Amino acid sequence: MRPRIIFCLDSGTTSVKAAAFDLSGRLVAEVERPNDAMRRQGDRVEQDMPRTLALAWDVLRSCAKKAEGSPEGLVLTGQGDGLWALDAAGAPVGPALTWLDGRARGMVAELEKAVDRVEAITASRPTAAAQSLQLLWLQRHEPDRLARIHHALRLKEWLFHELTGQLVGEPTVVLPLWGNWRTGALSRDVQDALGLDRGIELLPEMKAVGEARAALTSAAAALTGLPDGLPVLMGPGDVQATLIGIGLGTRKEVSNASVFGTSAIHACLRNDPDGMPETPRGAMIQKFVIGEGYLCVHPCFNGASLLSHLADRFANLPERVAPTRSGIVLHPFMAPGGERTPWTEPQASTAIFGLTSATTPEQIAWAGREALAFAARTSHDMMGTGEGALALGGGLARDAAFAGFLATVTGRTVLRSPTSHAGPRGLAAVAAKHLLGASNEDIADLWIGAPEERVQPATGPEADYARDKFDLFRDTLADAARHWTRLAALGAMNDPDTENDREIA
Structure with missing residues (x-):
């Protein structure tokens, strides 16, 4: 009898990993590839989105072949901060701005009072890695690109979209930038404080971990070697996943x-x-x-x-x-x-x-x-x-x-x-x-x-x-x-x- 398998995808900064566990928690297969989609030029640290997706397909397909089990579900995560932007048709709007990108750091000092107001709302101070400040940087320097953005996602949200066709986020990684952990609510006051033309309206619908799930599409199934309709669960950010794991x-x-x-x-x-x-x-x-x-x-x-x-x-x-x-x-x-x-x-x-x-x-x-x-x-x-x-x-x-x-x-x-x-x-x-x-x-x-x-x-x-x-x-x-x-x-x-x-x- 083929073992029942849970598949995991972690698209990280250094590498992209897929793993398969049987229902007793035993690791039965793993595949890891270096993340060669990252592009560094001074403060500019971006990631090629099509190459990132190709790496995800590759590790999942290879892991599915090695596991030789009966898939029960797929759970995924990825880099936490950053801006992975899509246009109205769901296509990438240029390369992603990663959590390592430092172009917005000069604005943190310039906007000190505004950043103070955001910190009072969210209980966390925005940094150059903050999606909100990365959007503001685009508003100042690449307004035409910003105008094409209809969805401001994180990496795991974009991968979930490519796997299921659904635009969904989960609040644990979003609230420290766009809301309040005590109330669990997003706040438009964040973008108003920073002078952002658009902010939380670009975010996907929020669902708690456990509820943020959908079925694997037939197109993604063909590319990953996993069965059509497999339950796909959005995990917490890579940080919380790793903390749980240790x-x-x-x-x-x-x-x-x-x-x-x-x-x-x-x-x-x-x-x-x-x-x-x-x-x-x-x-x-x-x-x-x-x-x-x-x-x-x-x-x-x-x-x-x-x-x-x-x-x-x-x-x-x-x-x-x-x-x-x-x-x-x-x-x-x-x-x-x-x-x-x-x-x-x-x-x-x-x-x-x-x-x-x-x-x-x-x-x-x-x-x-x-x-x-x-x-x-x-x-x-x-x-x-x-x-x-x-x-x-x-x-x-x-x-x-x-x-x-x-x-x-x-x-x-x-x-x-x-x-x-x-x-x-x-x-x-x-x-x-x-x-x-x-x-x-x-x-x-x-x-x-x-x-x-x-x-x-x-x-x-x-x-x-x-x-x-x-x-x-x-x-x-x-x-x-x-x-x-x-x-x-x-x-x-x-x-x-x-x-x-x-x-x-």
Whole structure:
């Protein structure tokens, strides 16, 4: 008898993945392709939409062939922020503006009072990655293109449309930009505050996760190798899917989680988000989609991509490095949009203190990892959720040395699952809940499972070093932050987009 299968699609920044799980939560097939649809040119970070769709068809078709089971459903997610625009006929209006695009960052400072008003409405401050500011950038610089837009979507909403023919969104990823998590309602006041000609009228109909579902079309079935009419479920954003997959809200001992992929995500689960000691302006609050409570999320632009940027700019940096103590302090802000959390500043930039001619590549490489751990501690201190375990996911979960330093810096047990395929596994758990009616116990035991390793904080000299280095990181960051705006102004002198913004203002 052929096993019954749940298929998952995760169209990410670095790669596009499809996975198949049987109904006992066992991974039976997976396919991953590099995301070669991304196009980078300075602050402009776009994605070719037809190529993105071709990658999705490819991984699903290949996964369906490998799984050799009886499909029960398909659940999908994709990159969170960004603008994936369609015209009246449902065709792409140029390339997508991704969550990494930094063209709108100059407007954040220019529109400070307007952005303050939006933050008061949504409880989350817009950044250069915000769909609202990306629409405003088009309104100023490419009005003809904006006029052709009839639907402003995110990646997963567009993929859902291509799979089912239905235009649907789900509120967990939309409300932090266009509404209020407390009321669950979208607000036209957001676009009015920013001076947007059009805003929420471009968004698709909102349905909660579990209700945002439709049948696979015959055309999509032919392209994916999946059966015509298969139930297709829109999952939460890739962030929430991954957090679920590494145990937040699903493993009882986990109170906090950090994911280090291209970006970094730090989060906790709370019944009352207002109880956090401190909430940075770029934080998000999302309703938890498979249980009670709210995910409190610090989405950072700068994650493991920091290490790639450092390797591009310093010769001979090792890809793997053992813990290497040094007097170097590094600030992890190399993304073109600055930083979103726990420091919300579009002009944030990297600084390195203590660099000398005697500095080794190993010291620089390890200082980058230290910086990511220090940012994680800052976020978790702000969330203040007690002393439960910290679940670690993303590419850096495979780095045992980093996991150990993160445990020491945060003072928490770190649960490491480097081969758990967290994003697809979290999606499969969502499908198990909403398509199969799985209990919370079954989700924890079957679909998530136990972590592969528990890492305890170090004591003695290692703990002393981590504490002192964190204090130095915090103090130098406070000093450097005073100069970010002036540094950005100098760097923008020859940026034509910035000059155009200045003339329009």
